[in-house]
Every structure is written in C-alpha cells, then in structure tokens.
Amino acid sequence: MAISYKDSGVDVERGYQAVKLMREHVQSTYTKGVLGDIGSFGGFFAMPKDMEEPVLVAGTDGVGTKLKYAFIADKHDTIGIDAVAMCVNDIVCQGAKPLIFLDYFATGALSPEKVATVVSGIAEECRQSGAALIGGETAEMPGFYAAGEYDIAGFAVGVVDKKKVINGKDIKAGDVLIGIKSSGIHSNGYSLVRKLFGEDKAELEKYSEELGGRVIDVLLTPTKIYVKSILSLIEKVNVKGIAHITGGGFIENIPRIFPEGIGCEIVKNSYEVPAVFKVMQQRAGISDAQIYNTFNMGIGMVVCVDERDVKATIAQLESTGESCAVIGKTVKGKGVKLL
Numbered sequence: 001m002a003i004s005y006k007d008s009g010v011d012v013e014r015g016y017q018a019v020k021l022m023r024e025h026v027q028s029t030y031t032k033g034v035l036g037d038i039g040s041f042g043g044f045f046a047m048p049k050d051m052e053e054p055v056l057v058a059g060t061d062g063v064g065t066k067l068k069y070a071f072i073a074d075k076h077d078t079i080g081i082d083a084v085a086m087c088v089n090d091i092v093c094q095g096a097k098p099l100i101f102l103d104y105f106a107t108g109a110l111s112p113e114k115v116a117t118v119v120s121g122i123a124e125e126c127r128q129s130g131a132a133l134i135g136g137e138t139a140e141m142p143g144f145y146a147a148g149e150y151d152i153a154g155f156a157v158g159v160v161d162k163k164k165v166i167n168g169k170d171i172k173a174g175d176v177l178i179g180i181k182s183s184g185i186h187s188n189g190y191s192l193v194r195k196l197f198g199e200d201k202a203e204l205e206k207y208s209e210e211l212g213g214r215v216i217d218v219l220l221t222p223t224k225i226y227v228k229s230i231l232s233l234i235e236k237v238n239v240k241g242i243a244h245i246t247g248g249g250f251i252e253n254i255p256r257i258f259p260e261g262i263g264c265e266i267v268k269n270s271y272e273v274p275a276v277f278k279v280m281q282q283r284a285g286i287s288d289a290q291i292y293n294t295f296n297m298g299i300g301m302v303v304c305v306d307e308r309d310v311k312a313t314i315a316q317l318e319s320t321g322e323s324c325a326v327i328g329k330t331v332k333g334k335g336v337k338l339l
Helices: 012-027 064-073 079-094 112-129 190-197 215-217 225-234 249-257 276-285 307-319
Strands: 054-062 099-108 132-139 150-161 176-181 241-244 262-266 299-305 324-332 336-337
Touching: 012 336, 054 079, 064 079, 064 112, 064 132, 064 150, 064 190, 064 215, 079 099, 079 112, 079 150, 079 225, 079 241, 099 112, 099 225, 112 150, 112 225, 176 307, 190 215, 190 276, 225 299, 225 307, 241 249, 249 262, 299 307, 299 324, 307 324
Parallel strands: 099 132, 262 336
Antiparallel strands: 054 150, 099 150, 176 299, 176 324, 241 299, 262 324
16 A cells, blocks of 8 residues: 555645745745845845945844744734844844845644744744845644644844944943833743743633733734844944843843953833733742843843943934833943842
C-alpha cells in the first residue's frame, strides 16, 4: 500500500492555498528596492545608493509565549505585528533604516486562512516601518506542534551610513535619558505573565476594572513600532544612544548602550507606570528591582541625548505622536540605580 506525503500529515495543496492568500499582503510591502522579477528561492533587494559607506544591520526575534494567548483567544491578526516590531525596533537603535523582512511560520497542520491572517499583520507593520517583506518560510510539521498552535519568528535587515551609526561611544556622565511610552507589555516576560493571569479563557475575556479593559485585550496589545519616530528624531537631534526595552527590562537593556565606566539613575515616578505592570508586581509580590529587570514598565524605547538637546528631542518625538518623559540621567559607575 502506497503512503503519500498527505497521508503523513503534510498537505502541499494547503501550502499552495496559503501562498495564494498571502500574496496580496506581501506585495503591498514592496518598496522601490525590491527586485521581484529575478530569482525564486531567494529575495532580492537593491542597496540604496545615497550613502557614502552603507553598513547593513540585521536582527532576528520571535514573539515568545505571548503566542499562547493568541491561541486561547483564537486571535491571530496582531501576532505578526509583534514579530516585525521586535526585529525592526532593535535595528533602528543603531540608526538603521529597515530595508527587508523575512518571516518563519511553523505549525502542525497548516490552516491557509490562519497563516494569511498572521501575515496580514506582518505586512501591515512592514509597511509602517518601510521594510519590504521579500520572503519567508511556511512549514507544516505534523506531530510537532499541538493542534491549532504555531510558532513565528522574524528577521530584519536595515542600512545606515557608517558615519551615522549610533553606538553610544560618546555618552558621558550628565547626559539625559528620555523614555518613549510603550503600548503595553509588548512581547517579553510572558512566561511570568501567564503565571499571573492564567490561561482560562472565560477569566481572560472578563472586563478588569484594574486594567481598564478585557484582560485578553490588554495582554494581546501588539508591540509598538518606533521606526518612523526614531528615524525622524536622529535627522533633527544628535542622539548618542538608543535602547530597546525588551527582555531584561530597564536593568539589562539600558546599560547596553553605555561605554565603560558609565551607569545611570532612573527616577521611577518621572512618568505614570501603566496599570498592568502595577497589577503584575502586586500579584507576583516581587521587588522593584525584579520587575524592572523583567518588563518595559511602560517605556518601550530610551534615547540618550546631551542635556542641551532635551527640549528639542521631546518636541520632535511629540510631533511624531509619541508620548515621552525625562526618566533619568547617566552617571559615573555602572548599571542602573532606581530612585
């Protein structure tokens, strides 16, 4: 008796249907650098010609266990946004303009409609960040994932003129740290989030007075993308360093941009910490140091500028729709001190 690939759990026809449903979303992201008329196994993109010494900056990331809440809610249109944001927010920290994005989607039994919904979110945020979605991989892996579950990861490449790379080397004691508001938890710390809020669908769908919304909606709020605001800012202001506040929170991420011998002081009450973080800290019973070492605490990006550039920085960020505040300063030493 013959056993086909379909008999083993892989239906190539579903793959073809998924590609068909994705095509419109993918093509909507194409920029002038995309060379879509050559090749088929790799995506092609022409390098910009307006830089003296273009340098490529690459980043890759996933969404983590936040995916569990997408499965529980059967809501898949925002997870792609998270995948893009986690990658492009990283590379823009070096001053790089995103050029291209690739995605990886793997599942046990392929649902063309579901993968197309995920890709629609990817495409939406590729357009927002200016990155062209030039390729990806959709893998059907029967027996490897639980029914209805999947994993997703992304890979982004950007470019910056070498003389304009932002690497923090000029940061000195007395510089000012400006925090840019996050949209919520973003995509880090969800192993702890799931411990604190659980995975009961009925409870997650309830309205929470503490959170000001349905729990599931708060937990699935997509990661904010800062690319346009940051690129506009660095054209107007001398930004010395930029930190994307991801896993490790303030404690791990902010010092990554400092040169040797420089640390910082963060004033916790310099801005309003969103309710979800207060609720989680109370439920977890953990210290400030622990929670600031896990979550973004309402600040998705931190930029470091000279004291004389603070007003111009805030004005520019606000002109692009961002909410921001001075949250601290750099000092001689190392690490982060919470005040």
